[in-house]
Amino acid sequence: MAAPARPLSPVLRTAGVGHDHARRRGAATRALVDVDLEVAEGEFVAVVGRSGCGKSTLLRILAGLVRPTRGRIEVDGTDPWRAGSRDPAAFAPVGMVFQDPNLFPWYSVRDNVGLPLRLLGVGRAERRHRAEDLCRGLGLAGFETAMPRELSGGMRQRASIARALIRDPAILLMDEPFGALDALTRDTMTADLQDLHTRTRSTVVFVTHSIPEAVFLADRVVLLTPRPGRVAAVVDVSLPRPRTDTSAPEFQAVVRRVRAELEAADG
Amino acid sequence: MTGRATGLLGALVTVGVLLGAWWLAVAAGASPFVLPSPAAVGEAFVALVRDPATWREAGVTAVEVVGGFGLALGAGLVVGVALGRLRWLERAARPALVAFQVVPKVALVPIFVLWFGFGPGSKIVLAALLAFLPITMNVLLGVRSVDPGHRDVLRELGASRWATLRSLDLPTAAPAVLTGAETAVVFAVIGAVVGEFLGGSAGLGHLVVVAMNALDTPRMFAAILLLTLLGVVLHGTVAGARRVLVPWHTSAGP
Numbered sequence: 288m289a290a291p292a293r294p295l296s297p298v299l300r301t302a303g304v305g306h307d308h309a310r311r312r313g314a315a316t317r318a319l320v321d322v323d324l325e326v327a328e329g330e331f332v333a334v335v336g337r338s339g340c341g342k343s344t345l346l347r348i349l350a351g352l353v354r355p356t357r358g359r360i361e362v363d364g365t366d367p368w369r370a371g372s373r374d375p376a377a378f379a380p381v382g383m384v385f386q387d388p389n390l391f392p393w394y395s396v397r398d399n400v401g402l403p404l405r406l407l408g409v410g411r412a413e414r415r416h417r418a419e420d421l422c423r424g425l426g427l428a429g430f431e432t433a434m435p436r437e438l439s440g441g442m443r444q445r446a447s448i449a450r451a452l453i454r455d456p457a458i459l460l461m462d463e464p465f466g467a468l469d470a471l472t473r474d475t476m477t478a479d480l481q482d483l484h485t486r487t488r489s490t491v492v493f494v495t496h497s498i499p500e501a502v503f504l505a506d507r508v509v510l511l512t513p514r515p516g517r518v519a520a521v522v523d524v525s526l527p528r529p530r531t532d533t534s535a536p537e538f539q540a541v542v543r544r545v546r547a548e549l550e551a552a553d554g
Numbered sequence: 555m556t557g558r559a560t561g562l563l564g565a566l567v568t569v570g571v572l573l574g575a576w577w578l579a580v581a582a583g584a585s586p587f588v589l590p591s592p593a594a595v596g597e598a599f600v601a602l603v604r605d606p607a608t609w610r611e612a613g614v615t616a617v618e619v620v621g622g623f624g625l626a627l628g629a630g631l632v633v634g635v636a637l638g639r640l641r642w643l644e645r646a647a648r649p650a651l652v653a654f655q656v657v658p659k660v661a662l663v664p665i666f667v668l669w670f671g672f673g674p675g676s677k678i679v680l681a682a683l684l685a686f687l688p689i690t691m692n693v694l695l696g697v698r699s700v701d702p703g704h705r706d707v708l709r710e711l712g713a714s715r716w717a718t719l720r721s722l723d724l725p726t727a728a729p730a731v732l733t734g735a736e737t738a739v740v741f742a743v744i745g746a747v748v749g750e751f752l753g754g755s756a757g758l759g760h761l762v763v764v765a766m767n768a769l770d771t772p773r774m775f776a777a778i779l780l781l782t783l784l785g786v787v788l789h790g791t792v793a794g795a796r797r798v799l800v801p802w803h804t805s806a807g808p
C-alpha cells in the first residue's frame with residue numbers, strides 16, 4: 288500500500304502568534320513572541336524551554352483556552368477564532384493534559400476519567416467500563432472508585448492523562464504530563480506513550496523539561512528562548528522507531544545537540 | 555476512646571456543669587419568679603410535652619420556620635448565582651444588599667402583620683427575610699470560588715453552560731451553600747419566634763408570651779427549651795445534609 292499522501296495543510300499551525308498576559312497591576316507579561324509552528328498529522332512534537340518561557344501559554348493557545356493577542360492559529364485548516372469567539376467544534380479533536388491534574392474532588396477517579404464521555408452523551412455503563420480499562424492500563428487498578436484526595440500526586444497526574452485519552456483525541460496536547468512521576472514509572476509511561484502514538488498515529492504536542500524524554504518521543508524538538516518565548520531552533524530527530532535504547536551513541540548525539548542549541552538560545 | 559464517645563462525654567459534662575450552676579443559683583436564694591429550679595422547669599416541660607395542644611403550636615412554628623427557610627433557600631440560590639456570575643449586577647445591587655443587611659428586619663413586623671395578617675404568613679416572611687442574606691452571601695462566595703483550572707478542563711472539553719453548572723459550579727458552591735444554610739435555619743427560627751411574640755396567636759413563641767403573662771415562669775422556661783430543641787433538630791438536619799451532599803469535602807468530616 289502506498290504511503291498516505293501528506294496533508295496539504297498541517298493539523299496545527301500558528302502564524303506570528305504572540306501573547307501578552309494582562310496582569311492585575313503593572314505592565315502585561317510578554318509570554319510569547321512571533322511563534323510560527325506547523326505540526327503535521329501524526330507528528331510528535333516536543334517543546335522544551337526554560338521555566339516561565341511560555342510553554343504552557345503556547346499549549347493553552349493551541350487548546351483554545353487563551354486567545355493569542357497577536358497572530359492566528361489554525362486547527363485542521365480553519366481558524367477557530369474566525370467568528371470572534373471560540374468555536375468549540377473546531378477544537379473538538381484537541382485533547383489536553385494540563386500541567387496540574389485539575390481533577391474534580393467531588394468525582395471518583397472513574398467519574399473524573401469518564402467525564403469527557405459524559406459530556407458527549409455516552410451512557411454510564413460504557414463510561415465506567417472504558418474508564419476502568421484505561422485506569423488499569425495506567426497503573427490505577429484498584430483505585431477506580433477512590434476520590435482524588437486519596438491519590439498520590441503521581442496517581443492524580445495519571446488519572447488526568449486517562450481523562451485526556453478516553454475520547455481518543457486526534458490531537459493530544461500534553462503539558463509536562465510526567466512531571467510528578469518517579470523515574471521508573473516515568474520510563475514506563477514514556478514507552479507506553481510512544482506505543483500509543485505509533486498505534487493511533489495521533490498528533491502530539493508534548494511539553495517537557497527533560498531533553499532525553501523529548502528526544503526519545505519526538506519527531507521534532509522545538510526549543511523556545513527564555514521569556515518571552517520565541518522559537519530558537521527546531522531539531523529533527525530521525526532516530527528509527529520504536530526507540531528503546533537511550534544509551535545508544537546516536538541517541539546521545541541528538542541529546543547533546545539539543546542541549547547545545549538550548550544553551551545557545553539562553554544566550 | 556473514639557472521637558465520637560469523647561465528644562458525647564464532653565457534651566454531657568457541659569450540660570452537667572450548667573445544670574449544677576443553675577441549681578446552685580436557685581439554692582443561693584434566687585426568686586422562683588426570676589429563676590425557677592431545674593426540677594420545676596422539668597415538671598413544666600413534661601406537662602408541656604404531654605399536652606397535645608403544645609404539639610399543634612410546635613407544628614405551627616415548624617411550618618413557619620421551614621416555609622421561611624425554604625423560600626430563602628430558593629431565592630438565595632437564584633440571587634446568589636446571578637450575583638456571583640454577573641459582576642455588573644452585583645455592583646448594581648450592592649447598595650441594596652447593604653441596606654438590606656443593616657435594616658433592623660424585626661422592626662418590619664408591624665408592616666408584615668399589616669400586609670400578611672396575624673396568621674403564619676407574616677412569620678414566614680420574617681423568617682425568610684432573616685435567612686435570605688446568609689444563604690445569598692454564601693452562594694455568591696461559593697459560585698465565585700470556582701477553580702480556574704477546573705473551568706479550563708470543561709472549556710477545553712467544550713462543555714455546555716448547563717453541563718458546567720451541573721459538573722462544576724454547583725459542586726463547588728455546595729459546601730459554602732450548606733454553611734449558609736446552617737446559619738440561615740437558626741435565623742429562620744429567630745424570625746418565626748419574634749414574629750409570634752409581636753403579632754401572633756399561635757406557635758411556640760406565642761406560648762412563651764402566654765406563660766409570661768400568666769407569670770408561669772417554669773412553663774416559660776419549658777417552652778423556650780422546646781424552641782431550642784426545635785432549633786437543634788433543624789440545624790442537625792441541615793448539618794446532616796452536608797455528610798450526604800458533599801461527602802467529598804473536608805468539612806463533611808471523616
Ligand SMILES: Nc1ncnc2c1ncn2[C@@H]1O[C@H](COP(=O)(O)OP(=O)(O)OP(=O)(O)O)[C@@H](O)[C@H]1O
Nearest residue numbers: 308309316318337338339340341342343344345514
Ligand atoms: N494567567 C496569567 N496571567 C498573567 N501572567 C501569566 C499567566 N499565565 C502565565 N503568565 C506568565 O506568562 C509567562 C509564561 O508562563 P507559562 O506558564 O506559559 O510558562 P511555562 O513555560 O509553562 O513555565 P513552566 O515550565 O514553569 O511551566 C510567565 O512569566 C507567567 O508569569
Ligand SMILES: [Mg+2]
Nearest residue numbers: 342343386462
Ligand atoms: Mg508550564
